[in-house]
Amino acid sequence: MESRTARPPSGAPSRFRRVAATPAYRQVAEAIEREIIAGRIRPGEPIGTEAQLVSQFGVNRSTVREGIRLLEHSGLVRRDSSRRLWVGLPHYGRLALRMSRALVLHEVTFRELYEASLPMQLATVEAAVERATPETIAQLEENIARTERALGDPSEVAKLDAEFHGLVGKASRNRVLQLAREPSELLVMPTTEMILKRVKEGAPRLLHAHRMYVDAIRRRDKQAGRLWARRHLEDWRKGFERAGKDLDQPIDRIYLEST
Numbered sequence: 001m002e003s004r005t006a007r008p009p010s011g012a013p014s015r016f017r018r019v020a021a022t023p024a025y026r027q028v029a030e031a032i033e034r035e036i037i038a039g040r041i042r043p044g045e046p047i048g049t050e051a052q053l054v055s056q057f058g059v060n061r062s063t064v065r066e067g068i069r070l071l072e073h074s075g076l077v078r079r080d081s082s083r084r085l086w087v088g089l090p091h092y093g094r095l096a097l098r099m100s101r102a103l104v105l106h107e108v109t110f111r112e113l114y115e116a117s118l119p120m121q122l123a124t125v126e127a128a129v130e131r132a133t134p135e136t137i138a139q140l141e142e143n144i145a146r147t148e149r150a151l152g153d154p155s156e157v158a159k160l161d162a163e164f165h166g167l168v169g170k171a172s173r174n175r176v177l178q179l180a181r182e183p184s185e186l187l188v189m190p191t192t193e194m195i196l197k198r199v200k201e202g203a204p205r206l207l208h209a210h211r212m213y214v215d216a217i218r219r220r221d222k223q224a225g226r227l228w229a230r231r232h233l234e235d236w237r238k239g240f241e242r243a244g245k246d247l248d249q250p251i252d253r254i255y256l257e258s259t
Contacts, residue, residue, distance in 0.1 A: 024059050028067030036076055036087055047077060047085040103187060107250035110191065113184060114237050120181055121233060125225040127172035132217045136171040140214045143167060147210065151203045154196035162189045164210055171217065187251050195239040202239050209235065
């Protein structure tokens with residue numbers, strides 16, 4: 001009898017993707033990363049040497065070395081002078097930049113950025129009102145003084161605005177809020193600069209909002225903090241529209257067109 005191999009009919013849709021084997025060095029990196037993320041190995045604790053990992057994983061040294069290189073690049077693993085491996089803290093700047101690139105690749109719009117920023121800013125200012133220290137308040141006031149001197153320079157004011165909101169995040173003493181704002185902030189700053197270049201009263205209004213933020217934080221007034229966070233974001237959105245931009249246009253195109 002003639003043997004037959006079952007084949008999908010010609011033109012039939014393929015329901016499954018080909019199985020791709022994960023390279024061994026990635027399996028090594030993922031296994032170590034899982035232990036770190038689960039808290040079973042904590043920052044500052046040793047992981048071992050390459051030779052020990054070769055023995056534990058049952059792979060060759062080059063495979064372990066490639067896996068470790070991936071973790072070193074992200075900052076999860078570091079080496080000391082004796083070449084021993086330790087758990088480190090991730091380079092958040094790199095992660096934030098990577099996440100910002102992902103947002104751009106997904107063609108996020110100004111409207112999406114605005115809608116996501118609002119609850120985050122409200123939560124951050126509430127926590128800052130409750131927990132800000134005299135030292136952080138002094139840093140915010142110093143930022144305001146520099147912003148006042150730079151009012152004629154839209155690029156510098158946009159940078160100082162990003163710094164100001166970073167300080168408010170610091171004042172919140174909530175690391176999740178601080179880390180969560182970074183990827184979107186990298187997209188906020190160029191749009192702020194574009195608005196300041198096109199809307200004459202943009203910089204003075206931004207400065208006034210910052211002053212009212214700090215006043216609310218100093219007085220421990222959550223209601224005023226929320227009010228000015230909301231007004232500040234509304235100004236940002238209205239300024240964007242006054243600059244002639246479409247809220248539903250992808251952020252990257254908006255910035256490229258404005259440069």
